[in-house]
Amino acid sequence: MKKKNFPLSEVYRLLEPGPVVLLTTIRAGRANVIPMSWHLMMEFTPPLVGCVVSNGNYSFASLKKSRECVINIPTVELAKTVVACGNTSGQSVDKFKKFGLTPVVAACVKAPLIAECYASLECKVVDMKLVTKYNFFVLEVVQAWIDPTQNKPRTIHHQGEGEFMLPGRIFRLRSPKTALGGKL
Numbered sequence: 678m679k680k681k682n683f684p685l686s687e688v689y690r691l692l693e694p695g696p697v698v699l700l701t702t703i704r705a706g707r708a709n710v711i712p713m714s715w716h717l718m719m720e721f722t723p724p725l726v727g728c729v730v731s732n733g734n735y736s737f738a739s740l741k742k743s744r745e746c747v748i749n750i751p752t753v754e755l756a757k758t759v760v761a762c763g764n765t766s767g768q769s770v771d772k773f774k775k776f777g778l779t780p781v782v783a784a785c786v787k788a789p790l791i792a793e794c795y796a797s798l799e800c801k802v803v804d805m806k807l808v809t810k811y812n813f814f815v816l817e818v819v820q821a822w823i824d825p826t827q828n829k830p831r832t833i834h835h836q837g838e839g840e841f842m843l844p845g846r847i848f849r850l851r852s853p854k855t856a857l858g859g860k861l
């Protein structure tokens with residue numbers, strides 16, 4: 678499946694509902710991948726994303742050193758793979774090989790996109806002031822890709838303790854006034 682270019686100004690729409698993502702990094706020429714649910718949008722354009730990558734994870738040093746990564750957004754079809762990637766460490770396992778994920782060369786960073794994910798955001802680390810204290814990295818999305826064939830991607834949302842939620846009904850509200858008066 679070939680992804681098409683996605684506007685940077687729309688990137689917030691992919692992340693705001695907080696789906697579990699697969700973060701890829703690269704270290705000594707080998708790519709690694711972890712599920713991550715502790716992330717948030719911080720700015721529309723350029724899109725800034727804050728995230729916590731624990732310093733106990735192999736990915737932490739990779740991200741700190743390379744200052745690059747890709748945020749890949751999986752759908753429910755990949756749920757078991759997502760959990761499997763969270764239960765193993767890149768220190769001892771090549772997760773791409775072990776879990777059958779396909780790396781795709783990125784345009785602006787060395788870490789790969791994941792072909793099986795419906796969207797991929799190439800990111801550069803732009804602020805590490807809170808890394809020592811909180812393991813908190815600020816990323817700028819420099820290139821975004823999306824699969825144009827998926828118009829209602831079923832992303833997964835972590836509830837903790839191995840429990841996940843699927844997105845529910847989509848509704849549209851024109852203004853805050855309508856929101857107060859309208860029935861949901």
Ligand SMILES: Cc1cc2nc3c(=O)[nH]c(=O)nc-3n(C[C@H](O)[C@H](O)[C@H](O)COP(=O)(O)O)c2cc1C
Pocket residue numbers: 697709710711712713714715716729730731732733734735736737759760762763764765766767768835
């Ligand atoms: C659903 C889910 C969400 C997770 N979210 C995060 C996260 O936001 N930050 C983090 O550091 N680890 C998170 N983890 C844990 C890492 O993915 C896990 O520790 C992983 O095995 C680290 O791999 P590594 O040693 O190859 O870096 C999450 C795991 C799961 C299953």
